[in-house]
Amino acid sequence: MNISDTEIAWSILQKAGYSRTHELPEADVVLLVTCSIREKAEQTIWNRLKHLTALKKRCQKHKPLLKIGVLGCMAERLKTKLLEQEKLVDVLAGPDAYRDLPRLLSLGYRGQRASNVLLSLEETYADVMPVHQTPEGHSAFVSIMRGCDNMCSYCIVPFTRGRERSRPLSSILEEVRMLSDQGVKEVTLLGQNVNSYRDFSEQHFICSEGSTQLSRGFKTVYRTKQGGLLFSDLLDKVSQIDPDMRIRFTSPHPKDFPDEVLQLIQERRNICKQIHLPAQSGSSRVLHAMRRGYTREAYLDLVENIREIIPGVNLSSDFITGFCGETEEDHQETLSLVREVGYNVGFLFAYSMRKKTHAYHRLQDDVPAPVKQRRLEELISVFREEAAKVNMALIGSTQLVLVEGESKRSSEELCGRNDGNVKVVFPKTDLPIQPEKPQMVPITSGDYVLVKVNYGQHDNKIELIWLCLLSLVVNPAAGF
Ligand code: SF4
Structure with a gap:
């Protein structure tokens, strides 16, 4: 953001x-x-x-x-x-x-x-065309909404960024079209709660059929919103602009994943099969204290449903260790959730209390800092083990990789990401532009390359790095 x-x-x-x-x-x-x-x-x-x-x-x-x-x-x-x-x-x-x-x-x-520092109920900067500044110019963030209404008990965002409001669909489409014309190959739709997107702008207010988009077993702290264009409408329209442009989105909330959204992700080849599904904890008791609106069971049911509709989907998540009142048993439940789901990327933090939040006023920050830290380290270690298993399963497969540029490790190597957002490192080499033509071209950032994964190794981070052999894909459709 x-x-x-x-x-x-x-x-x-x-x-x-x-x-x-x-x-x-x-x-x-x-x-x-x-x-x-x-x-x-x-x-x-x-x-x-x-x-x-x-x-x-x-x-x-x-x-x-x-x-x-x-x-x-x-x-x-x-x-x-x-x-x-x-x-x-x-x-x-x-x-x-x-x-x-x-x-x-x-x-x-x-x-x-x-x-x-006035907060607004309407401001989405819809008419401000951002000056995109990614170093390589092939991927861009597009803000689709601002603020958040969820009021999770630990979170300062609703107080610093205000109420949730969505940018009108027409202005998002205009920006994505402009990016496509500029040769951008990957767009990440951005917001605190992207999948609760609702465009209530005048022309769409009456024609919507969407009454609710909540996932089964989830609830909100606010009254369910009615009408407007939904996230599935937005994904549908954005993914049609340029079939060779990858679409990602972050950060969603697990409560807003109805089947229509999941089916669309499965159907459209340019919507990446990677979903960020912030869990925060594996204990229903802690989730209740966090006011997340779901239980461990509802979260796991959602994971099962996602995997049923999108086989092979990659899942990533956020977790907080040492939230108010978290016991060793709660912590073990979090570790077991991570083992059960098997994420490939995680954003893991020890809890730090923020003023103004519900937790600050009503709960006690009673887990000592060294315990929070120890639990965090245990969580990182379990995450790494599980991520390694998920990523090792790619060995032997062929992946379509969007090239980002030179690898940090060597000027002889390039790196990019596959559809599941796993980093791939491979030798810098010239390739034939088409298999039957002798003309060789260097691979540059923004190219799609087909990569045969034949080796995997641990990075310092949770993800893995792959060393691979490849071919250049002129038309990405061939590689999906
Ligand atoms: S954690 Fe996310 S969903 Fe919860 S209040 Fe903060 S921004 Fe909103």
Whole structure:
């Protein structure tokens, strides 16, 4: 989301006449796009701010107008502390106030500390075409909604990013078409809760048939929404724009996976067969305390249903260890859930309590830090074992890989990702453009290559790296 927010803020600033530099000493304005989801993310920004403030003092003579700004969730959460107590920043803009950046900066130049952290019920930046800035230019994030209504008891997002609202379908389609024209090969639809997407814009409000899209056994803390265009409508339309453009989405909530969405993922060859399914815990008791709206059993039923409709699908997840009241037994249930499901990627964190949340007001952060850490390490280790099994099963298979660029390990190797989002590393070589033609071409980022997986090894991370042999696919349809 922060990458996407940066692209939106940058588009607004570009229109106001600002140009971008990647060299800090050249900058007249330094803006940090921030995250409040965990204590550690905020600490990183505090350190960065102190470093920047020291730099500003040192540069006072030759750069008297240097301005420092904080955008996003930390601006929303810590306005007074940032602006009035610590006096570390000149400009603050919350996630719904990026349109106001040019005005805030101009106030900053007049010597005022300026801020706008108002949250909106409508702002989706639908008419702002983001300035996409992926290094290789072949993949892009497209924001489809903002905010969240779920109010999970540990989560600060509903307080920093506001209520859930979806960007109109027409504006999403326009952006995806533009990206396709620019040669982008992979789009990730982005939001806090992408699969609860509902476009209520005027022309669609009456014609919708969707009354509910909840997965079986799941419930919400808010009244079920009615009408509007649903996530399945969006996926359907987006995936038809360019059949050679891969479609991914993140982050979904398990509650919004009705069969229509799953069947569409199965049917469309360009919608990746990889689903992020944040579980957070394997214990129904802890899930209840987290206010996730499902039990372990309902989650496992959903996994079974997904695997029935999309055989071979890759699943990834998020987990929190040491949430309020989590016992050893609860922790063991989480480990057993990870073993039972077999994810190939995981985002695993020790719980850190955030002010304003339901847990902060009502629950006790009673799991000692060393216990949280130990449970996290155990979870990582089980995750790695299971991910290794999932990825090792690819040995001997042929995978369609979208090339990202040079591998970090060697300039003699390239890397990319398969449909299931597994990283693949293979030798850099020229290939015949078509099997029957002798003309050889180098493989470049944005190409699709067919890769025979013949070797797998552990990376430092949870995923595996593959060393492979391959052929170049001019028309990806041949490779699906
Ligand atoms: S679904 Fe829960 S965890 Fe995710 S953003 Fe919303 S409140 Fe936070």
